[in-house]
Amino acid sequence: MVVRVLNVAEKPSAAKEISGLLSGGRGYQTRAGFSPYNKVFEFECDLDRQRVPFVFTSVSGHLKVLDFEDRCRKWGSCSPRALLSRSTSNLVSYVPSEMKPIENTLHREARACTVLILWLDGDSEGENIAYEVMSVCLSKNPRLLVKRARFSAITTQDMRQALDNLGSLNAPLNAMVEARQELDLRAGAAFTRFLTTRVRDEFLVSELKQVVSYGPCQFPTLALVVDRFLTIQSFVPQDFFVIDLTLRFANAGRNVSLKFDWNRSRLFDRFIASAVFEMCYESSIGPDQEQALVVAVQKSQRTRWKPLPLATVEMQKQVSRKLGMSSEVTMQVAEKLYTQGFISYPRTETDVFNRNLNLTELVQNQASDRRWGSFATRLLNPSQDDPIQFQWPRAGKNNDEAHPPIHPTRPAPPNGFESRDMDRLYEYIARRFLACCSVDAKGSETVIVAQVGAELFNAKGMIVERQGFYEVFIYDRWVDKDLPPVATGDRAPIEALELRTGKTEPPPLLSESDLISLMDKHGIGTDATIAQHIQKILERGYVSKNHLKRFQPELLGLALVESYESCQVSLARPYMRAQQEQSLKQISTNSIGKNEMLESALSSFGSMYELLENNARSLDEVFRRIFVQPNATDSWRILQPEVTRCGACTNRLALKQLNKPTARRRGNARTTEPVRRALTCSSCQLNLVMPPFGTLHAFGATCPICGFEVVRIENSERNTEYKICPKCYNDPPSAREVNASGQPRGAFRCFNCSQAGCPLATAVVGGSDTVCCVCPWCSSPCNVRKTNLFRVSCSSSRCNFAYFFPRFVEGVVVTDTTCTNCAAKKLEMTFLRTMLPPGTPQCLLVCIWCDQAYHTVLELTGEPRPRRTATARDIEGVHSAVRAGRGRTSRGVQRSRRGRRGGSRT
């Protein structure tokens, strides 16, 4: 019989790469599949020492989805409880319509082949997809001989080895995935339907659009946020005591003060601390005693290791921490960079580079970049006196045997990427890669140990001898700390000796990076899904991010966790997912059968369901506070029972109407009196007047000035929205916010505020409305604004000009000084010193267009200068906007502009 082999990979890129390797230098032919993305490659290849035709195609992840049978698919068609039992509801697995083209390709190719080789990824999901592909192919050609290829990397060697050692499919591993799918679906659907319908039916919130969902990953994630919140709430500060010592040393003819740390760090017992301090103090008094003795000067070498190769979870954590991008956005941007061929596959657990990968070639690729190209060149062409040279990256401990660590695959486009986020993420990946391929940083640490009485104190100094990878990895710094020249036996006068009292502080709320680490630790989600789970609990309104981008539970999230706990239902505990994964693993090792495991897990979910249902009163109590609508007869008094959080007492503020609505006749038109309304705090006796129009929503962020929760006001008729702090709206923070004639600027919204560090405060000190220069593209006035970054942008709605200041610019003030060259207002800029090389000024007063001082700072950091010239594309953008008679093309920009201009003023 003529042998013809059908091969299937998990994604199109893998099919193409493997085809390239297996066909050797002879190349392959490409044909279209029914899906435009999943092409078919054809070539000849040796199999069992015989040259045979190979047909290679791909799927795009899972081919099938799992759902309930029709009978149970509609909400309300059965009790949610029935979804938790295999005897009362059945599941069906089918190919959804969007996957039909791929299925059709497999059908067509399977008919014409005799052997099927499954080249799916080497993880459990890959095994499950292999089964899906097999069932689809066998349905059209039951006589196919099915084989599984196993490989850890897409290299010629691995491919050949896989082909010479074809195996069979791993049924227990597949059974494990099937069990996971079934459990997640049944439990997710049952609890979600129960929670959502209970809210709707019990409280008659018939138009409830919100889903109150349960998911085995989202709930433990929520629990992590709530846990930290409760830890902070219940934190009891403890007094501690520290002895601070400052000594005076002579250095180059000048006296310098040096602070020392106490070797005991701190003591918690007031009496012991006082006694120790007294002894210390006594021994320092006296004619010859007011000196400390230097008892040791210890020198040691210190190394800071270069970073490990980059895996997905680490990327999400670091990019959130260093660039302030959420993990969700990071993954979207990374996906874009990947599909455009700029970086390797962004979903990988691997933090060790395979020795077969040609890293020097990848480094060479970066040599053309104007920002870090010179570093790449130094790596490859080391000179004798240059410590920077190529060294193979350190090896991490994780390897998914499927993808390499994330690295750049080709140089950045010379004119930058289409979005700033792509620019920033690519830069991070490229710099991190070069840092991995360079050398550790080395420094020399000096510790001076001084003695007063019987107590020892230390001061540390550092001389960085080799910056190593820090030269390219600008996200971290290692800086010198000078010490005066001191030798053992020296005596130094005591400048200060004090017993200081401090209080222990609770840990902060979780940052995104903290949350990702905890999810990773507890095995919640995978590298590819962690970001989605975080996004989900935000969307569901269980948690929000405050102005510091830290996660705080919302009332609903807190209530869900608390009420589950009160019913003794352990679904909202961080370890639940890991525990479930553990039981599932037993299926893959054949320690337990799939059916047996499922029956037991489902029965346990069933018990929890019943527990929740029987104790639903406590759940109702909580939901009532959140969802109950005010009594219809009282509706002119209470409009929304719980809108936002009071900054004084943390109670929820209610929105009350202050006047009865009355209709009046003005001429022929019948008009309604505007509603006067206020947020009121029952315990603080506070009334905060609110704008009369628009719906109020809690925004999640907290005002850093007064601690009130920010409110988002949405006016759907005018299609505007803006944010206010309820307190600042009534009581603007200071005279900072006055207009040119010294009058307060009407109603005070977040965008009028210039509070440093608050991302909502987008006004600039000196006034957002102050013109700072003429637009280089269209000659309209330009203002300085602030969103995440400061920027100079054109005020014309028809022009897209904007110059974003680099991230190290942390403050911009428009001054009255003008540039003698171009008449632009000079800007006073303050820089974040930790992001700049040593010796850079911390503050500059400059014209950003003409002053060399600013341009020098930009050159030092590899940032581009502000461009006065527009590209052809920019100009065409302006022209087409003018032709179309509209403003900026982005809807979001248009909306926010209206907000700024007072279109939403009420």
Add this chain to the structure above:
DNA sequence: GCAAGGTC
């Protein structure tokens, strides 16, 4: 309308 896991 519900989950989590792949993937474009």
